[in-house]
Amino acid sequence: MKIENLADLRVLVHTARNGTLTAAAGALGITPAAASAGLKRLEAQLGARLFERSTRAMRLTPQGQTLLDYAVRAFELLEEAESQVSADRGALVGTVRVAAPSDLTRVTLLAWFDEFLDLHPGLQLSLSVGDRPLDVTRDEVDVALRYGVLSDSRLVARRLADSRPVLCASPNYLRRHPAPRTPQELVHHNCLTFHRSGRRQRVWRFARDGQWTEVRVDGDRVADDASLAREWALAGRGITLKSALDVRGDEASGALVRLLPDWDTEPYPLHALLPSGRFVPARVRALVDFLAMKFTPMSGSLGSPE
Structure with a gap:
């Protein structure tokens, strides 16, 4: 077996996760010099370059990616074995x-x-x-x-x-703004949006009788945390489109009211x-x-x- 030290493999795993040897050393509780030495030793034992080095970050080579995949699985197997032995x-x-x-x-x-x-x-x-x-x-x-x-x-x-998004707003908001009767009327409302997978969810889709319609919404608040959209809706700041799982308690208590209940939304x-x-x-x-x-x-x- 060419790999002689599991600690060197841990340097590989943490460097891949954290992007730099310094960050990997911090995660492992060792010095950057020790982390660098461990990685060099591993590359020497395998006769392969595992990372492409730059001043800002380290990027895995194809050989490094292959070793990383197996190393992660190997550590998981060892962890599970230790758990079962000591259980x-x-x-x-x-x-x-x-x-x-x-x-x-x-x-x-x-x-x-x-x-x-x-x-x-x-x-x-x-x-x-x-x-x-x-x-x-x-x-x-x-x-x-x-x-x-x-x-x-x-x-x-x-x-x-199995869930779908539901359109909802607080009674306080609806006292000040008449509830929309069609999806198109959402353009006249303050719609509370959030980012999902790095993209702002501004196009909301609805269906009736198998016919789909899209509405591009806007509002004065957007967040990268979907829970804030729910909090803003509870505070009466506008209308949001959220998973039914997230607002089921608010609907049950009356804190949020479901809108356009006879329109369907996409599976979520x-x-x-x-x-x-x-x-x-x-x-x-x-x-x-x-x-x-x-x-x-x-x-x-x-x-x-x-």
Whole structure:
């Protein structure tokens, strides 16, 4: 075996994740000189250049990318083996690293995560919250919860809930602004938008009797965190188009009112995403199974026209 030191492989993984040797050294708790030496030693043992170096960042070579993919899987297998060996009578142990949308986390998932951790006291949760999709094949994430139609073939997706966006506003806003009767009337309203996958969602689509119509909306507020659009709507600042999962409690309490209920919107399913080909630890499978069980009673009705 040419690779003699697992610590050198960890330098490779953290350099790829953080972009520089200095950042990798910080993550590993070693000096930059030690990180550099470890990477050079690894390249010498393999007889291959693993990174293209520049003054600003380090970019993986094709050989480096290949080694990284196998190294990540190797560390995951070792971690799972250590967990199973040290586990008490098969109890789940270790850390589950989850990325999830902001509103869904605050409105629904936090209580469920508490319940899951109570069921498995040997587990820890590392939670990354936000609407910027993390790359589960590269970032330190075991499972990512993501809305929308998926196209990345590198991922294994398990559908957790069928949902659609719903148009809503607060009673306070509707007292000052008559509710729209058609999608076209949204151009006369303050529409609260947010970024999804790096793009502002300004074109809203609606359907009736199988005929789709698009409306380009605008407003005085836009955010890169979808939870802010919901907060602004609750404060009476305008109309927003949000996943039915995110606003179901607000609708039930009357804090938000659904608009254009006889118009349909595009499917907006929620998936649990795992990297294709990666070993899935038992603790991660357990969490995904738990979430699927919790979402099942909701699926099929969220966002459906009344």
